[in-house]
Amino acid sequence: MKTVSIVLCSFNGERFLKEQIESIVCQTYPIHEIIFQDDGSTDRTLEIAQTYADQYPFIRICRNTENLGFNRNFENALKKATGDFIAIADQDDIWYPQKIEKQVQAIGTHDLCISGYHTDATYQPGHMKKAVIPHHNLEYLLFYDSTPGHSMLLTREFAHRAFSLWDGHILYDWWLSVNAHLGNGIACVNEALNWHRPHQGSAIHKLNAQYASYLVKKPTWQPYLYGFKKFREQQHLATWNFFYGYIHQQTTPHKQALAHRLSGLLLKKDLWSLFQLCSLCMRFKRLIYFYPQQKGLISYVRSFCYPMIRAYGNTYFYL
Structure with missing residues (x-):
């Protein structure tokens, strides 16, 4: 079987972290490793992560010596993954059990596989209504970063190749999607495979508030x-x-x-x-x-x- 690494980047995520980690370790597809990389949290994020690392030996905790910001934090963590495939996780979402299994089945020879996700205000299993299936052709991506990292499974070789040309300022998930189109393309699972939690503390909300x-x-x-x-x-x-x-x-x-x-x-x-x-x-x-x-x-x-x-x-x- 192809091995899968999970890259989970965190920063002061104690409120939602347990639910996300629980949903990852309960995946139906075997997890090769979880790269948990913290960007200088000052709350109980690392304490919570260590509790799970004590239970699951495949969880590897890394802590940045300086705050990199979410963009460079993900890029840095992705380079540490050793699995054939890499799946990207936010600290505040919830994955459905078959997320990785279905994306591994769908990716084929493509560089990248994305999936749909739910954006309902609250998490109600079996009663989610707001599903987003990312529109992801290259012409659309020129104007809008429509393929968030939490929807992605990609090959390790592609990740290393794409970031070798990255300047550090373009959103990492936008850069990956565009480069996938310039390479072997994008596959898509046309169903929601995770709940993307909407809240004001997310990185994009902070970016919008600032600029x-x-x-x-x-x-x-x-x-x-x-x-x-x-x-x-x-x-x-x-x-x-x-x-x-x-x-x-x-x-x-x-x-x-x-x-x-x-x-x-x-x-x-x-x-x-x-x-x-x-x-x-x-x-x-x-x-x-x-x-x-x-x-x-x-x-x-x-x-x-x-x-x-x-x-x-x-x-x-x-x-």
């Missing part, structure tokens, strides 16, 4: 007006230019042609290029905008303005 405090709960005109300003602002960031420059170099007019053209336009700062970008988003809205519930004229308007709409709440490039 997008201007967001309103139910935006109307704001994404169009402020989105244009944020789009222009982000185009001058080094992370933006690294990310889209990399994709543009790795694709060609003959291989992944639409992603190649989109990434090239995202790098240009003149108004004509922006108009071309918006026109492509409208033309290929089923691949890029992907909002089948919205039809008619408004769907064309929103898909045309999609680069600005996404830029309005985008904090990915500020790491």
Whole structure:
């Protein structure tokens, strides 16, 4: 059997950690090892982890000597895994028993396998209603990190290869998904295999609070007006230019042609290029905008303005 390493990164996660670890050690697929890497917690996180490590010899606890932040913490921990496959775990979710088993069955020759997940406010086994199946084609991923790390199983070789080119500022899971498309592709299990706990203490919530405090709960005109300003602002960031420059170099007019053209336009700062970008988003809205519930004229308007709409709440490039 292929061996599976679990990488679980933590930071002050004592409130939810027990439930997550319990759901991992109860997987139907054998666990080769759990790399538990803490980023300088000041609560009882390490004490809880040590309790489980005393029960399960395959749990290996690592503690950073300095706070790396969630992005570099995951990258560093992934490099320590020795299994054929690596599954990524947040500290605050709950995995369903067959998560690893089903993803191992599905990954095939792909670099990466993702799965769906539930986002209900509370965990009620057998009664979960809000399932997210990530839309994950490359053109969609140019604008949105839709494949969170907790949904991922990947090969160890791919992880090492992808991070050899990483600059440290692009979200680690976004980087993995894009590079999988540039390599052997992504497989997907089209059912929810874990509960992703929604709460204000998550890393993404903190990132949004720091860099997008201007967001309103139910935006109307704001994404169009402020989105244009944020789009222009982000185009001058080094992370933006690294990310889209990399994709543009790795694709060609003959291989992944639409992603190649989109990434090239995202790098240009003149108004004509922006108009071309918006026109492509409208033309290929089923691949890029992907909002089948919205039809008619408004769907064309929103898909045309999609680069600005996404830029309005985008904090990915500020790491």
